[in-house]
Amino acid sequence: MTVDTEIIDDAYALDSGLIEQVLLAVEHQSQPELLTIFAELHEADIADLLEQLHSEDRRAVIQLWGDELDAGVLTELEAGVRDEIMAETPHQVLADAVRELETDDVVYLVEDLDEAQQEKLLDSLDTADRVAVEQSLQYDEYSAGRLMQREIVVAPQHWTVGDIIDFMRSTEDLPDVFYEVIITDAMMHPVGTVSLSTIMGAKRDVRLTDIMKEDFRTIPVDQSQEDVAYAFNQYNLVSAPVIDHNGRLVGVITIDDAMEVLEDEAEEDMRLLAGLGDEELSSRVWETAKLRFPWLAVNLLTAVIASMVIALFTDTIEAIVALAVLMPIVASMGGNAGTQSLTVAVRAIATRDLTPANAKRIVLRETLVGLANGIAFAVIIGLVGYVWFGNAMLGVVLGAAMIVNLLVAGTAGILIPIGLDKLGADPALASGTFVTTVTDVVGFFAFLGLAGALLL
Amino acid sequence: MTVDTEIIDDAYALDSGLIEQVLLAVEHQSQPELLTIFAELHEADIADLLEQLHSEDRRAVIQLWGDELDAGVLTELEAGVRDEIMAETPHQVLADAVRELETDDVVYLVEDLDEAQQEKLLDSLDTADRVAVEQSLQYDEYSAGRLMQREIVVAPQHWTVGDIIDFMRSTEDLPDVFYEVIITDAMMHPVGTVSLSTIMGAKRDVRLTDIMKEDFRTIPVDQSQEDVAYAFNQYNLVSAPVIDHNGRLVGVITIDDAMEVLEDEAEEDMRLLAGLGDEELSSRVWETAKLRFPWLAVNLLTAVIASMVIALFTDTIEAIVALAVLMPIVASMGGNAGTQSLTVAVRAIATRDLTPANAKRIVLRETLVGLANGIAFAVIIGLVGYVWFGNAMLGVVLGAAMIVNLLVAGTAGILIPIGLDKLGADPALASGTFVTTVTDVVGFFAFLGLAGALLL
Structure with a gap:
C-alpha cells in the first residue's frame, strides 16, 4: 500500500527533513550532531518528533542523547512513549534531568509510576522539592491539588510596592512563571492579589493592600480539574490561588495548566462520543x-x-x-x-x-x-x-x-x-x-x- | 411534558434562584434591585443568565438595565442573543458602553454588524481607538490581526529596568492585561521580550537587552486563528508579538484569546463530525x-x-x-x-x-x-x-x-x-x-x- 502523505496548510508542522537528520545523527553515532538539531527545537517539537519515530529508532535516539536528556521533553510526550523512554533511561540520567523541573511537572511525570520507581526518583530530589511533590501526590488525581504549583510569591499585608520589588530582586529562587503576587494574612489566608502589571505601574511607597484585587477567585484544593478549567475559561483567569479546607493558601494554578485540561476535556468528550478508550496515536x-x-x-x-x-x-x-x-x-x-x-x-x-x-x-x-x-x-x-x-x-x-x-x-x-x-x-x-x-x-x-x- | 431538570456536579453552575430574583426585579421595575444582583456576578455569568431567559424576559431585563448596560457582558454572549440585544438597545447607551472596552473587544463586537451600524458605533469612539479598530477590521476574519490587541508596552533597546518601571509608573493608559514588555529597534522590529516577573527580579540599572528573551516567537498578522491557538498550546506561550509583512510590531496576542480559539476549534470539530451548523443553544x-x-x-x-x-x-x-x-x-x-x-x-x-x-x-x-x-x-x-x-x-x-x-x-x-x-x-x-x-x-x-x- 502506498499513501501519498503530504498534508497541507500546517504553519507549525515539523519539517519532514528533521527526522532524516536525526536518523543520520544516529547512524553517525554523533551526539553533537543530535544536540545541534535539538538545540533549534522547542521541547514540545522534540517530543512530537520522538513520537513520530518507530520505536527502535526512538530507542537509538534516546541512547545517543544520553545524559543530555531534557526532562522538559518528557513532560510533553504521550504517556505511552514517555513510559517507554523512562523505562529505558538509566536512573542517574533520569534523576539529573528531573531535578531541573518545577514541582508540578515532577508530579505529572511520576504520578503514574509504580511506587518503587516513584520512590527511587523522588529520592534524587532536594528535600524541599521532594516534600512538595509528595504533598501534591496526596491529593486525588485530576484534582486542583495535582494541577497546582507550590512555588508561590506571597506578600504579607503590611508590605508596600517597594518591599515586594526588593524581595523579588533579592530572591534567587523565584518561580519560572508567575503573573501575580498573593497577599495573605498571618494565617496564610489569601486576602487579595496584585498583578505584576499593577505593581509595576505603582509608586514604591504604595501599600499592596491599597492596589490589590479583593474580589479574586480561589480554587479549593480538591476541586476537579474540569471545574478548574471551566473557571479559567469562564472568568478569564490567568492565575488563581489554591486553598485547603481551612482556607489557607497551598499553591497556585496558572492558565497554561488550565488550557491543557480544557483541551483534554474537549478531546475526552469527542472520544467518548465516538467510542474510543485511552488509546494514543503511538499505541500498537x-x-x-x-x-x-x-x-x-x-x-x-x-x-x-x-x-x-x-x-x-x-x-x-x-x-x-x-x-x-x-x-x-x-x-x-x-x-x-x-x-x-x-x-x-x-x-x-x-x-x-x-x-x-x-x-x-x-x-x-x-x-x-x-x-x-x-x-x-x-x-x-x-x-x-x-x-x-x-x-x-x-x-x-x-x-x-x-x-x-x-x-x-x-x-x-x-x-x-x-x-x-x-x-x-x-x-x-x-x-x-x-x-x-x-x-x-x-x-x-x-x-x-x-x-x-x-x-x- | 415535565422534565426533572436538576443537573448535578456543577461547581460553577448559576444559582437557579438568581433568575427568579432577576424576574422579580423586572416585576418591581426596580433598576437598583437589578444592579444589586448583577454587582455580585461576573460578566460571563450575567451573559449566561441572559442567554437562559425567554426572549421576552430578556428584553424586559435589558430595558430595566438601561444605561447601566455593561459592554463586557455583550462580548460574553452568544452571537444570536448579542445581536438581538444590540438591535434593541438605544444607540447612545451602546456607544457609551462600547467606549469602555479594549480595542480587540470592540472589534469582536462590531465585526458582524452591517456597515451602517458599524460606522455609527465607531463614530462614538475616540479617534485613536477608532483608527485602531478600523485597522483591525482590515485584516481577514479569523486571522491573528483580528485577534490581537493593539495596546502594547514597548521599550527601545537602550532602556534599563529603571527606565521601563518609571515609564509604567508615569503612564496613565497602560493596557488592562499584559505579561511582557516587547523590545524593538527604531524600525519597530521586535528584537526581544522580557516578562514582567523577570523585570521585577532585576536591579534598576540592568539593561533590558541583557535580560530579554531573544528566541521568542512572533505571529504573522495574517496567520489563521487556528494556527495561533496551536502555537500557544504547543509552545506554552502566554503572550506573543504580532508582526506585519515587514516584520514590524503591530499588536500582541495573549493566552486568554488563544484559549478561546482553541475551545472554539475543538467545538467546531465536534459539530462537523455530528453534522451541525452554526446553531446556538438559544436558536429557535x-x-x-x-x-x-x-x-x-x-x-x-x-x-x-x-x-x-x-x-x-x-x-x-x-x-x-x-x-x-x-x-x-x-x-x-x-x-x-x-x-x-x-x-x-x-x-x-x-x-x-x-x-x-x-x-x-x-x-x-x-x-x-x-x-x-x-x-x-x-x-x-x-x-x-x-x-x-x-x-x-x-x-x-x-x-x-x-x-x-x-x-x-x-x-x-x-x-x-x-x-x-x-x-x-x-x-x-x-x-x-x-x-x-x-x-x-x-x-x-x-x-x-x-x-x-x-x-x-
Whole structure:
C-alpha cells in the first residue's frame, strides 16, 4: 500500500527533513550532531518528533542523547512513549534531568509510576522539592491539588510596592512563571492579589493592600480539574490561588495548566462520543484493537436488539421485499438526527449552558426540531418511495415512520445525556450507542409495523 | 411534558434562584434591585443568565438595565442573543458602553454588524481607538490581526529596568492585561521580550537587552486563528508579538484569546463530525431545523445509495428472509468502527500529530486494527447467526462480511479525513457521512453478495 502523505496548510508542522537528520545523527553515532538539531527545537517539537519515530529508532535516539536528556521533553510526550523512554533511561540520567523541573511537572511525570520507581526518583530530589511533590501526590488525581504549583510569591499585608520589588530582586529562587503576587494574612489566608502589571505601574511607597484585587477567585484544593478549567475559561483567569479546607493558601494554578485540561476535556468528550478508550496515536495495533473492542461489543449487542425487532416482521418482509430495501433509510436518518441533538446536549452540559433554568425549553426545542425535519423528510422520502416502487401507500408508510423516528431521535438525543449527567456519569459516555439503539429500534418498529398494518 | 431538570456536579453552575430574583426585579421595575444582583456576578455569568431567559424576559431585563448596560457582558454572549440585544438597545447607551472596552473587544463586537451600524458605533469612539479598530477590521476574519490587541508596552533597546518601571509608573493608559514588555529597534522590529516577573527580579540599572528573551516567537498578522491557538498550546506561550509583512510590531496576542480559539476549534470539530451548523443553544426551533436540514439531506442521499445496493439483492432476500434481519448488524458495526478511526484521525490532524512522517504507519495500524476486531467479531457474530437460525453457512457468511467491512471501515475512517485535509477542506467536514456511506455500501454488498453466492 502506498499513501501519498503530504498534508497541507500546517504553519507549525515539523519539517519532514528533521527526522532524516536525526536518523543520520544516529547512524553517525554523533551526539553533537543530535544536540545541534535539538538545540533549534522547542521541547514540545522534540517530543512530537520522538513520537513520530518507530520505536527502535526512538530507542537509538534516546541512547545517543544520553545524559543530555531534557526532562522538559518528557513532560510533553504521550504517556505511552514517555513510559517507554523512562523505562529505558538509566536512573542517574533520569534523576539529573528531573531535578531541573518545577514541582508540578515532577508530579505529572511520576504520578503514574509504580511506587518503587516513584520512590527511587523522588529520592534524587532536594528535600524541599521532594516534600512538595509528595504533598501534591496526596491529593486525588485530576484534582486542583495535582494541577497546582507550590512555588508561590506571597506578600504579607503590611508590605508596600517597594518591599515586594526588593524581595523579588533579592530572591534567587523565584518561580519560572508567575503573573501575580498573593497577599495573605498571618494565617496564610489569601486576602487579595496584585498583578505584576499593577505593581509595576505603582509608586514604591504604595501599600499592596491599597492596589490589590479583593474580589479574586480561589480554587479549593480538591476541586476537579474540569471545574478548574471551566473557571479559567469562564472568568478569564490567568492565575488563581489554591486553598485547603481551612482556607489557607497551598499553591497556585496558572492558565497554561488550565488550557491543557480544557483541551483534554474537549478531546475526552469527542472520544467518548465516538467510542474510543485511552488509546494514543503511538499505541500498537494489538493494544488499540483491545481498547476499541468493548465499545464495538456494546454496539453489537444493540445491533442484535435492532435485528430482533426486524425478526418480528419476517412475514411482512417476505410479503413485500421492498421493505427490506427501504428500512435502513428510516433507521439511518433517525441515528443522524439523534446524534445532532446528542452532540448539542453534550457540549451544552460541558460548558454549563444547559441548566435547570433552560433544560425544559431545550428539550422541547429538540423535540420540535425533530418533528419539523421529520415532516420535511417525510415528504421527500414519501415521494422517493412512491416513485421508486410505484406504491403510494408505501410512500405514506415511509413518511409516517420518518416523522415518528425523527421526533423520537430529537427527544432521546437530549434526554439521554441529561439522564447520564444526573446519574453522575459523563454525558458523552456511550450515549451515542444508546441513542442509535433507540432510533434503530423505533425506526424498524415504526416502519415495519405500519407496513404490516397498512400494506398487507 | 415535565422534565426533572436538576443537573448535578456543577461547581460553577448559576444559582437557579438568581433568575427568579432577576424576574422579580423586572416585576418591581426596580433598576437598583437589578444592579444589586448583577454587582455580585461576573460578566460571563450575567451573559449566561441572559442567554437562559425567554426572549421576552430578556428584553424586559435589558430595558430595566438601561444605561447601566455593561459592554463586557455583550462580548460574553452568544452571537444570536448579542445581536438581538444590540438591535434593541438605544444607540447612545451602546456607544457609551462600547467606549469602555479594549480595542480587540470592540472589534469582536462590531465585526458582524452591517456597515451602517458599524460606522455609527465607531463614530462614538475616540479617534485613536477608532483608527485602531478600523485597522483591525482590515485584516481577514479569523486571522491573528483580528485577534490581537493593539495596546502594547514597548521599550527601545537602550532602556534599563529603571527606565521601563518609571515609564509604567508615569503612564496613565497602560493596557488592562499584559505579561511582557516587547523590545524593538527604531524600525519597530521586535528584537526581544522580557516578562514582567523577570523585570521585577532585576536591579534598576540592568539593561533590558541583557535580560530579554531573544528566541521568542512572533505571529504573522495574517496567520489563521487556528494556527495561533496551536502555537500557544504547543509552545506554552502566554503572550506573543504580532508582526506585519515587514516584520514590524503591530499588536500582541495573549493566552486568554488563544484559549478561546482553541475551545472554539475543538467545538467546531465536534459539530462537523455530528453534522451541525452554526446553531446556538438559544436558536429557535425553525432556525435550528433549517440549519440541520442540509446535513440530514446528505445523509438521506447516502442512505438511498445504501438501499440501492440492497435492491440489487431482492431475489436473495426473498429466498432467505433471515438476511434482512441480520444485514443491519454488519452495516452498523462497520459504521461504528469507521467512526472510531475517523475520530482518531480528525483529532490527530487538528493537533498536528498526524504528519507525513507517520501517516503511512497510522493508516496501516488502522487497517490492521479493523482486521483484528473484524476477526474477533466475525467469530462472535458467526456463532450468533448459527445458533439463532441453525444454519452454519449463514454464520460463515456473516463472519466473512464482518471481516471485510471492519477492514474497510478502519481504512476509510483514516483515509477520508486525510484526503479532505489534502484537498484543503476541514477533515471533520461531513467525513462521518462519507465513512458510513462506505461502510453501509460495503457491509450490505459483502453480506448479501456472499449470501447469494454461498447460500442459494
